Amino acid sequence: MFGTAAEINLDALKENFINIRNFLPERVKIAGVIKANAYGHDLKTIAKALASYGVDYIAVANIREAVAVRRVLNEMPILVMGYTAPEDYDKAVKNTITLTMFRLEDLRALNLNASYDNAVMKVHIKYDTGFNRLGYKDEATVISDLKQVLQLEWLSIEGIFTHLALKDADSDTQQMKKFDALIKQLKLEGIHIPIAHACDSIGAMIYPDAPYQMVRLGAALYGYCSRPVPFKLRPVMSLKTSVSHLKWIEPGESVSYDGLFTADSRALIATLPIGYADGLPRNLSKGGVVLIQEKIYPIVGLICMDQCMVDVTGAANIQIGDSVELFGEAASLSDVAVMAGTNRNELLSRVAMRVPRRIVQDGEVIATVDYLLGEGDYGNC
Ligand SMILES: *Cc1c(COP(=O)(O)O)cnc(C)c1O
Numbered sequence: 001m002f003g004t005a006a007e008i009n010l011d012a013l014k015e016n017f018i019n020i021r022n023f024l025p026e027r028v029k030i031a032g033v034i035k036a037n038a039y040g041h042d043l044k045t046i047a048k049a050l051a052s053y054g055v056d057y058i059a060v061a062n063i064r065e066a067v068a069v070r071r072v073l074n075e076m077p078i079l080v081m082g083y084t085a086p087e088d089y090d091k092a093v094k095n096t097i098t099l100t101m102f103r104l105e106d107l108r109a110l111n112l113n114a115s116y117d118n119a120v121m122k123v124h125i126k127y128d129t130g131f132n133r134l135g136y137k138d139e140a141t142v143i144s145d146l147k148q149v150l151q152l153e154w155l156s157i158e159g160i161f162t163h164l165a166l167k168d169a170d171s172d173t174q175q176m177k178k179f180d181a182l183i184k185q186l187k188l189e190g191i192h193i194p195i196a197h198a199c200d201s202i203g204a205m206i207y208p209d210a211p212y213q214m215v216r217l218g219a220a221l222y223g224y225c226s227r228p229v230p231f232k233l234r235p236v237m238s239l240k241t242s243v244s245h246l247k248w249i250e251p252g253e254s255v256s257y258d259g260l261f262t263a264d265s266r267a268l269i270a271t272l273p274i275g276y277a278d279g280l281p282r283n284l285s286k287g288g289v290v291l292i293q294e295k296i297y298p299i300v301g302l303i304c305m306d307q308c309m310v311d312v313t314g315a316a317n318i319q320i321g322d323s324v325e326l327f328g329e330a331a332s333l334s335d336v337a338v339m340a341g342t343n344r345n346e347l348l349s350r351v352a353m354r355v356p357r358r359i360v361q362d363g364e365v366i367a368t369v370d371y372l373l374g375e376g377d378y379g380n381c
Helices: 010-023 035-039 043-053 063-070 086-094 104-116 139-149 169-188 201-206 333-340 344-349
Strands: 005-009 029-033 057-060 078-080 098-101 121-126 155-161 195-199 214-217 237-242 245-249 267-272 289-292 295-300 308-311 323-327 357-361 364-369
Touching (some): 010 029, 010 043, 010 357, 035 043, 043 057, 043 063, 057 063, 063 078, 098 104, 104 139, 104 155, 121 139, 139 155, 139 169, 155 169, 155 214, 169 195, 195 201, 201 214, 267 295, 323 333, 333 344
Parallel strands (some): 005 357, 029 057, 029 214, 057 078, 098 121, 155 195, 195 214
Antiparallel strands (some): 005 237, 245 267, 267 308, 289 295, 289 323, 295 308, 357 364
16 A cells, blocks of 8 residues: 555554553553544544453543543543643533542532533542642642542542652652552541552553552553563554655765755665654654665655655665555664654654554454544545
8 A cells, every 4th residue: 555654553452451451460450541642543443442452441631532532432431631621521521521630629610510410520639749740739638628529419539640750769659658648648537539540651560569459551552661561562553654756866966955965876765755744753854764675774865744765775676665664563663762852652642643544453454544534444535
């Protein structure tokens, strides 16, 4: 198939999920984090796949993502981990979305909204143990606020959570100590909250025995964890394109805007229909590489918005239409991230909406998600 597409390998996703599920204690629930279009992998595809594998919760960043997930999963509990503004509470109530809360006035406002629909809303309380992003900062305020929340008829406090900065073991321990102290105090006060959670992918891998009831996993499900794991994680996304043009250039000729690359000797240049607007960082213009027929070739000249050029001199039998991998199963995303001066999650989540997602299962393409032309096989559109 010609052109740029992100291949989404559900076999790899399933394997990652099962390996992680077997690694974590049975009592620990898994929330699959599918914010940012499931880190670029396609929100709805990943939501449905994870549900079919037996994920316990779905977590997203904001209410609009939550509603999008609700449209494909009727029963699944869905947590918005970020802040939801009061003007969006009705959306949360109508779609049965669990919200993250950390201010009494917001909790009261949500309670009022829920009362209009006679709906009891689950909430998770965010506790800031040192990340300094969202959450209650001191224990006494949480306790006194939650005592008042317990009086509110339309709210049910299902969860309490924090987020680790993962600076080092000491700072993690400090944060978990603060979290544990709150949980202990809540118990002493007779406030029972069924689900405490603190760990993301890295946290879950390095603290699998942490005494909490849920983990929130994004990166690991998609095949990545920057700490050693006792099993293999497989990349789920492979960003691919095809060769659209080939030509020889003479010594002294340059390539792309500003002529930043000039050939020293005759060079065979391949053009690829992928550029920075597709999610290929422009700063890979220097140092970036691609994989063609299992060999690595350098990107040359400035990456354009929609295209880039590669020096394929020495590739004996390269042809128009040949498949090229930017990162994924064969070309290391970690290497690309280092070269681009970013992290893997940023590269994955920035794969653009104009790039179709080819969904692979049992080794075969089972669907193509095309945000421009609609879902379904875009060959038929
Ligand atoms: C994004 C996010 C996660 C998932 O992080 P990974 O490192 O991708 O597993 C977990 N918790 C919160 C609060 C997040 O924002």
